[in-house]
Amino acid sequence: MVKTACHKEGLFIQSNGDVFPCCGTWNKPNMKIGNIRDNDLESKIKAFSAVCKCESYELVSGSSELGRYKEINIETSYACQATCAMCCVNAPESDGYYNNENYLALMKLLKLTNPDNIMVQGGEILVQNETMNWISQVKQEMSKSNITLITNGNNIKKVEYAKETFDNIQVSFVGFQNLTYKTLMGLDIKHTFNFCEQIFNSASSNLFIKYLLSPLNLHELPLFIEWSMGINPKGVIIHDSNTSGYINYKTGDDYWNKIIQRTREQIVKTIHNNKHIHKKYNFKKIIIGGNNIAKLLQIDEKYLKNNKIDDFIEIQPVNYRFINSFESDSYATKTF
Numbered sequence: 093m094v095k096t097a098c099h100k101e102g103l104f105i106q107s108n109g110d111v112f113p114c115c116g117t118w119n120k121p122n123m124k125i126g127n128i129r130d131n132d133l134e135s136k137i138k139a140f141s142a143v144c145k146c147e148s149y150e151l152v153s154g155s156s157e158l159g160r161y162k163e164i165n166i167e168t169s170y171a172c173q174a175t176c177a178m179c180c181v182n183a184p185e186s187d188g189y190y191n192n193e194n195y196l197a198l199m200k201l202l203k204l205t206n207p208d209n210i211m212v213q214g215g216e217i218l219v220q221n222e223t224m225n226w227i228s229q230v231k232q233e234m235s236k237s238n239i240t241l242i243t244n245g246n247n248i249k250k251v252e253y254a255k256e257t258f259d260n261i262q263v264s265f266v267g268f269q270n271l272t273y274k275t276l277m278g279l280d281i282k283h284t285f286n287f288c289e290q291i292f293n294s295a296s297s298n299l300f301i302k303y304l305l306s307p308l309n310l311h312e313l314p315l316f317i318e319w320s321m322g323i324n325p326k327g328v329i330i331h332d333s334n335t336s337g338y339i340n341y342k343t344g345d346d347y348w349n350k351i352i353q354r355t356r357e358q359i360v361k362t363i364h365n366n367k368h369i370h371k372k373y374n375f376k377k378i379i380i381g382g383n384n385i386a387k388l389l390q391i392d393e394k395y396l397k398n399n400k401i402d403d404f405i406e407i408q409p410v411n412y413r414f415i416n417s418f419e420s421d422s423y424a425t426k427t428f
């Protein structure tokens with residue numbers, strides 16, 4: 093665990109404009125630094141202090157001046173075309189309202205912090221016309237920053253805009269078979285495959301893909317892994333929604349432990365069957381982001397080694413400051 097001034101290296105801006113040191117703290121009132129529209133936000137950031145620890149970091153106050161930030165992580169409107177059953181921001185229930193004064197205030201904050209990486213996410217940005225216009229302006233005014241989009245990748249009509257605008261595009265998957273995807277999210281997975289392929293073939297944007305585990309899609313993880321090895325994106329990450337919270341492990345037939353064991357074995361088989369792809373593409377590792385998923389899948393370093401898949405899968409602690417990152421700090425740099 094690294095001691096660091098989280099709030100002087102990165103910030104998370106919630107859709108309502110509230111400012112936190114990272115996206116792992118938005119539900120803790122004592123971790124709110126201020127609001128994007130506060131006139132004295134800069135001095136609030138400088139003076140911020142709190143007791144906070146997570147799997148990766150321990151927050152310290154740091155120096156009194158602000159240097160160049162690594163990442164500003166911005167939530168815009170919660171407007172979204174999907175209806176994900178597990179959406180952590182309740183986008184499907186949102187009316188999509190966004191205070192347009194935030195755009196000006198966000199630009200001011202970006203100029204103040206001059207971040208290596210500007211990460212943007214909704215809701216779904218690729219259905220938000222005003223947000224997309226604002227991001228085009230950010231691209232012009234913040235030319236030294238990378239811009240990273242987190243998207244469901246389903247609005248294929250905006251693929252050209254995405255390629256022109258973003259250095260990094262991370263597409264989230266909530267399942268791998270069409271009916272699962274549709275049941276969880278209300279959309280057709282074919283558009284997302286098409287989107288990913290077009291981004292992968294573009295010279296301008298790096299493609300990252302992410303699988304969000306939940307009970308309905310857990311057994312489809314091997315299919316996702318096989319596909320992701322085949323398209324060779326810059327990075328593949330697996331995160332968890334709240335799988336253990338949704339599951340009842342204590343049934344007489346041991347249902348979930350059986351499903352998990354079978355899934356784990358299928359992951360090993362899938363990776364061995366596709367090892368040739370590793371040689372062809374020099375495939376990057378699949379990152380298991382968070383010890384909770386390792387625990388859920390009952391996979392640890394020893395299991396990876398014993399099954400000879402430690403070259404393909406790596407378990408990393410949850411990193412709230414670079415939640416969607418694959419190589420942590422290096423994600424924020426232009427060169428990969």
Ligand SMILES: C[S@@+](CC[C@H](N)C(=O)[O-])C[C@H]1O[C@@H](n2cnc3c(N)ncnc32)[C@H](O)[C@@H]1O
Nearest residue numbers: 178179180213214215216242243244264304333
């Ligand atoms: C709220 S979404 C907004 C961006 C975009 N609509 C998407 O789904 O990628 C931002 C990220 O949160 C993740 N997410 C959604 N629900 C979650 C949950 N219950 N637990 C953890 N992550 C979740 C998504 O997979 C996505 O990577």
Ligand code: SF4
Nearest residue numbers: 098114144146149151
């Ligand atoms: S990165 Fe960890 S220690 Fe730092 S503010 Fe977030 S939760 Fe706290």
Ligand code: SF4
Nearest residue numbers: 172174176179183215
């Ligand atoms: S696509 Fe993203 S924002 Fe939209 S409902 Fe799903 S998780 Fe929420």
